[in-house]
Amino acid sequence: MAHRVLLVDDASFMRMMLKNILVGSGYEVVGEAENGAKAIDQYKALKPDLMIMDIIMPEMGGIDAVREIIKVNPAAKILMCSSMGQQSLVVEAIQAGAKDFIVKPFQPSNVLEAVKKALD
């Protein structure tokens, strides 16, 4: 059975890119959200195997959303994906509960490798 993934990014273009990469490799994209607040609602409703989450988003950013989702399920698997790759942000995301961090722009192989590693 295909692993179920929820995509969170305020840019529809980025969600499209990620969806193409994931679906092309046999993953199922079960939902999309455009901000952290909707991501939390979608997580509770869909219970995906994995989330890929942007950081800078309106209403609620990705790192805050990670903290809230980890409260709901400490075993939640979340990959951060951002153009900001500075060490302090990566550390903050991991400390919030994210499993890994992908810097944009990314090669499809980097995304797939990070997804596989997070799901193993």
Place this chain on the structure above:
Amino acid sequence: MEKKPEIFTDFQLDALKEIGNIGAGNAATALAQMVGKRIDLSVTKVMVLRTDAIAAFLGGLDQNVAAVHMPVYGEIGGVILIFFPLERLSELSGMLIGKPDVNSSTLSELGQSSIKELGNILAGAYLNALFRLFHIQMIHGLPGLVLDMAQAILDTVLVELEQKEEVAIVIQTELMENEKQLTGSFFLLPEAGSLKRLFSAFQNSLGITGNG
């Protein structure tokens, strides 16, 4: 007293040029990865420009341009503006999406999203260069896309920046894709007091103390 670009020392201008070179290199790499094509850098110019000269620099006060804008926060605050030639926007969006946009004049929602995300990633490339070189921590906020006359865009952006420096840092990069030239202009409009902090950070990173 008016602040003029001439008062920047050679050391400070060299530091800005280094940010420009590395940032432009990162930006070209980022763009190449996004469009899946080879992108070559031909020229990178770094300038300090008075904010009231920006519109003229872009081709005139009434020149229609496309701009991605976003606030920046952290050790240096202000606004980033990335200008793309309006006549190339549809082509650029097509390269990112992988097919021509359904609306070539004003771009579809997906087309606009692709340009905003491009601006998002290019801004990240320059800010990451600033951090790697000089350990200046800055993050940027949500990108917006505006298609309008240069002066109108500047007026809107400068209103949001309540107190600003009188100069902007400009990194103009010429990129080549398959012999087609694309000139992108990156502007950092710092908030008041930021330039002093920026140049202190340059000096601190090199272990230089005292007045530079």
